[in-house]
Amino acid sequence: MLRHALGRLLGVLPTLLMLITVAFFLMRVAPGGPFDSEKALPPEIEANLNAKYHLDESLAQQYFRYLGQIAVLDFGPSFQYKDWTVNELIAQGFPVSLTVGLLAMTLAFGVGTLLGITAALRQNTGVDYSLMGLAMLGISIPNFVIAPLLILLLAVYAGWLPAGGWDGGFASMVLPVVTLSLPVTAYVARLTRGSMIEVLNSNFIRTARAKGLPEIVVIRRHALKPALLPVISFMGPATAGMISGSVVIERIFSIPGLGSYFVQGALNRDYTLVMGVVVFYGVLIIILNFIVDLIYAWLNPKIRYDEKR
Amino acid sequence: MNKRYLILFTIMFSHALLGATLHRGLGPEPDSLDIHQAQGLPAIQILREIREGLTSFDAAGNIIPGVAASWKIDEEGRLYRFKLRNNARWSNGDTVTAEDFVRAWQRALSPATLARTASLLAPVVNAQEAMVGTTEPADIGIRAPSSDTLEIRLDTATPWFLEVLAHPVSYPLHADIPDQPSQAVVNGAFMIDQLTMHALIRLKKNPEFHAAESVSLDTVDYLPIEDPSSELSRYRAGELEITETIPAGRHDWLETYLPDELQVNPYIGSFWLGLNLKREPFAGNPKLRRALSLAVDRRIIARLVVGAGELPAWSIVPPRMGRYQPQAFEGSDLEQQSREMEAKRLYREAGYPSGTPLNIELRYNTSSQHRKIALAVSSMWRQVLGVNTDLVNEEWKVFVNSRRQGTLTQVFRGGWIADYADPTSFLDLFRSNNELNTTFYANESFDRLMDQAMVLEGSERIERLQRAETQLMKDMPVIPLYFYVSRHMVKSTVTGFEPNVRDIHLSRYLEVENPNP
Numbered sequence: 124m125l126r127h128a129l130g131r132l133l134g135v136l137p138t139l140l141m142l143i144t145v146a147f148f149l150m151r152v153a154p155g156g157p158f159d160s161e162k163a164l165p166p167e168i169e170a171n172l173n174a175k176y177h178l179d180e181s182l183a184q185q186y187f188r189y190l191g192q193i194a195v196l197d198f199g200p201s202f203q204y205k206d207w208t209v210n211e212l213i214a215q216g217f218p219v220s221l222t223v224g225l226l227a228m229t230l231a232f233g234v235g236t237l238l239g240i241t242a243a244l245r246q247n248t249g250v251d252y253s254l255m256g257l258a259m260l261g262i263s264i265p266n267f268v269i270a271p272l273l274i275l276l277l278a279v280y281a282g283w284l285p286a287g288g289w290d291g292g293f294a295s296m297v298l299p300v301v302t303l304s305l306p307v308t309a310y311v312a313r314l315t316r317g318s319m320i321e322v323l324n325s326n327f328i329r330t331a332r333a334k335g336l337p338e339i340v341v342i343r344r345h346a347l348k349p350a351l352l353p354v355i356s357f358m359g360p361a362t363a364g365m366i367s368g369s370v371v372i373e374r375i376f377s378i379p380g381l382g383s384y385f386v387q388g389a390l391n392r393d394y395t396l397v398m399g400v401v402v403f404y405g406v407l408i409i410i411l412n413f414i415v416d417l418i419y420a421w422l423n424p425k426i427r428y429d430e431k432r
Numbered sequence: 433m434n435k436r437y438l439i440l441f442t443i444m445f446s447h448a449l450l451g452a453t454l455h456r457g458l459g460p461e462p463d464s465l466d467i468h469q470a471q472g473l474p475a476i477q478i479l480r481e482i483r484e485g486l487t488s489f490d491a492a493g494n495i496i497p498g499v500a501a502s503w504k505i506d507e508e509g510r511l512y513r514f515k516l517r518n519n520a521r522w523s524n525g526d527t528v529t530a531e532d533f534v535r536a537w538q539r540a541l542s543p544a545t546l547a548r549t550a551s552l553l554a555p556v557v558n559a560q561e562a563m564v565g566t567t568e569p570a571d572i573g574i575r576a577p578s579s580d581t582l583e584i585r586l587d588t589a590t591p592w593f594l595e596v597l598a599h600p601v602s603y604p605l606h607a608d609i610p611d612q613p614s615q616a617v618v619n620g621a622f623m624i625d626q627l628t629m630h631a632l633i634r635l636k637k638n639p640e641f642h643a644a645e646s647v648s649l650d651t652v653d654y655l656p657i658e659d660p661s662s663e664l665s666r667y668r669a670g671e672l673e674i675t676e677t678i679p680a681g682r683h684d685w686l687e688t689y690l691p692d693e694l695q696v697n698p699y700i701g702s703f704w705l706g707l708n709l710k711r712e713p714f715a716g717n718p719k720l721r722r723a724l725s726l727a728v729d730r731r732i733i734a735r736l737v738v739g740a741g742e743l744p745a746w747s748i749v750p751p752r753m754g755r756y757q758p759q760a761f762e763g764s765d766l767e768q769q770s771r772e773m774e775a776k777r778l779y780r781e782a783g784y785p786s787g788t789p790l791n792i793e794l795r796y797n798t799s800s801q802h803r804k805i806a807l808a809v810s811s812m813w814r815q816v817l818g819v820n821t822d823l824v825n826e827e828w829k830v831f832v833n834s835r836r837q838g839t840l841t842q843v844f845r846g847g848w849i850a851d852y853a854d855p856t857s858f859l860d861l862f863r864s865n866n867e868l869n870t871t872f873y874a875n876e877s878f879d880r881l882m883d884q885a886m887v888l889e890g891s892e893r894i895e896r897l898q899r900a901e902t903q904l905m906k907d908m909p910v911i912p913l914y915f916y917v918s919r920h921m922v923k924s925t926v927t928g929f930e931p932n933v934r935d936i937h938l939s940r941y942l943e944v945e946n947p948n949p
Contacts, residue, residue, distance in 0.1 A: 168546060287657070
């Protein structure tokens with residue numbers, strides 16, 4: 124188990140380096156720079172600006188300077204939000220995205236697995252069909268359709284919930300969390316149903332039933348763990364995606380999370396901001412995948428035994 | 433009975449104590465709250481609420497005295513002498529002195545600051561030299577003979593300079609400049625109480641402000657909401673009293689269902705299509721340029737394509753710029769049908785007899801609105817003249833570069849929102865030496881008229897500017913399409929909101945009934 128963990132951990136560094144390199148050069152290949160605007164700056168001022176942000180150095184110099192900065196976790200100043208450093212922006216935005224993402228994730232996995240198991244146990248009945256029909260709807264209707272609909276119904280007409288904004292209170296979280304979790308809930312439900320049905324038809328379940336175990340024990344003790352394996356491996360990237368902030372949800376509900384920095388930063392050629400968010404997001408995905416691997420190994424004896432051999 | 437009185441009393445009392453809060457939309461997040469780093473309109477708007485320059489704006493957007501109580505301008509229009517009001521104070525109680533202005537301007541024009549809007553101060557003696565580092569900032573033309581007197585020297589008369597003095601770049605700075613600009617001491621009607629990026633900028637009344645007793649609001653909540661549709665939802669849900677804009681395409685709906693709350697007013701902005709005079713087919717071909725201009729039906733563009741109260745444009749300078757009369761191009765008074773006849777005639781004379789159609793490229797920066805306009809214009813050209821137009825869209829940063837270089841562009845999306853409400857803000861763009869002149873229009877008599885206007889005053893100056901625009905419209909380096917409008921939703925509980933062409937609505941003049949507790 125420990126060897127497995129260490130091996131995975133060592134594989135992380137080259138991945139990260141590759142990510143930084145690709146993102147760094149892609150960003151510089153894009154035409155235009157952070158100071159381009161309708162009014163061109165006087166050349167002397169542009170030269171001063173370039174010197175201040177070290178944009179006057181060669182690309183290789185800049186690249187190694189950036190690697191050096193990253194090593195001490197300094198993402199540098201933002202070009203676009205001049206009063207803040209990228210570290211400060213991430214520190215302000217991430218807790219919000221994390222809160223929304225974790226809540227949505229909990230909701231999605233709780234509700235999703237429950238629905239999936241219910242559908243699997245009532246396979247090919249009306250319950251199954253209607254739940255899976257709903258799930259299909261949840262997957263296929265995009266966020267940017269659901270969100271304005273919910274706002275119109277629950278905020279504008281009914282006035283029960285705020286139409287947007289963020290004050291850290293429960294009311295302002297309900298709509299974004301629910302909207303963000305809907306497609307994931309639906310996907311998890313379908314995933315759970317599929318694998319549950321497969322497990323329920325396997326030999327060891329037949330054995331368990333033949334031993335005369337009550338159905339609830341069969342499911343809880345024998346079927347649940349293997350049935351959740353595909354869901355767990357989906358959970359890693361899904362969690363990373365959700366806690367790093369959704370651009371659509373953040374825009375529609377005006378939530379001060381990390382998501383908008385991706386798009387805004389890229390459009391404004393805010394090199395440091397984009398790089399900072401990419402690196403941060405990359406580390407996040409790698410860590411989460413790592414955790415999922417560990418859970419997976421714990422859940423799935425096959426992996427553990429392979430390692431021991 | 434007693435209980436009921438108590439409740440009534442509490443309600444009345446709590447309102448009196450809490451005072452009124454106004455909630456306003458801000459658009460995007462401000463880029464900086466440092467007066468010398470701020471560039472975008474949201475940042476400028478917040479800075480105007482929390483700080484004040486020598487001059488300021490009244491509710492109708494007119495220039496009024498700010499920190500200056502009075503001023504004298506010498507006959508040549510190059511020496512300004514300001515007397516500061518004795519009750520102008522910083523939020524920590526210190527007096528605002530003439531030295532605070534000198535300090536701020538030296539910082540604005542020093543190369544180390546890299547102030548983005550410093551070019552507004554270019555008319556000041558030695559300002560341009562200081563910006564590029566050839567003169568010390570100490571040598572610029574601003575002096576404090578005493579702590580309540582300020583002298584500013586300009587290189588040439590600048591009729592709009594009093595408006596520049598109301599722009600954040602010319603505001604005073606307290607001697608203590610903190611690292612985080614939102615924590616700075618300020619001298620405006622409000623000060624920052626709370627700041628959460630992308631969520632809320634809460635301003636509270638500044639008791640030290642010289643006109644504090646006339647300010648009705650205690651709190652102003654500015655909500656940065658980038659998406660106009662979200663802003664409108666929040667307005668309709670009662671979370672905002674004033675929006676920053678309205679979503680494209682919702683104008684008609686709002687006009688039908690919320691007509692009393694919709695505020696659409698003329699604005700100092702102009703939208704046009706630029707023609708690159710450096711390249712074929714427009715170089716030396718004014719007839720072709722005029723033909724393309726006449727073939728466009730501006731009423732359809734303004735009413736049906738952009739459709740939010742915009743005015744069709746027959747000139748470059750928008751209306752309502754003081755006494756200036758915009759100079760419409762020849763043919764603007766005709767019926768559209770006769771204009772199209774004239775367009776066909778000019779097109780033939782320009783060397784395009786039937787059978788040899790013109791192929792051109794129309795370049796615009798990516799936006800669904802710009803695409804709609806480009807599609808409409810190109811189909812008008814095809815219908816009237818048979819011109820084949822290729823639409824090319826580029827992302828903003830790429831677009832501004834290709835427009836500036838002028839090696840790729842033929843027809844391109846252009847436009848301008850004035851920095852100050854004076855016709856020169858628009859006309860200067862077409863001087864041959866202006867780097868913003870992306871049409872590369874160069875006409876000696878236009879330049880000469882503009883130079884003459886610089887040293888003249890009053891009606892003589894206006895006459896020269898009008899002649900310059902007439903010349904411009906004759907040469908047609910651009911095809912004016914429509915004039916911008918400002919668009920807001922304003923709840924009926926808000927009073928003091930006065931429409932104005934500058935679209936400046938300082939919260940110090942606004943009141944809101946039924947304060948939200």
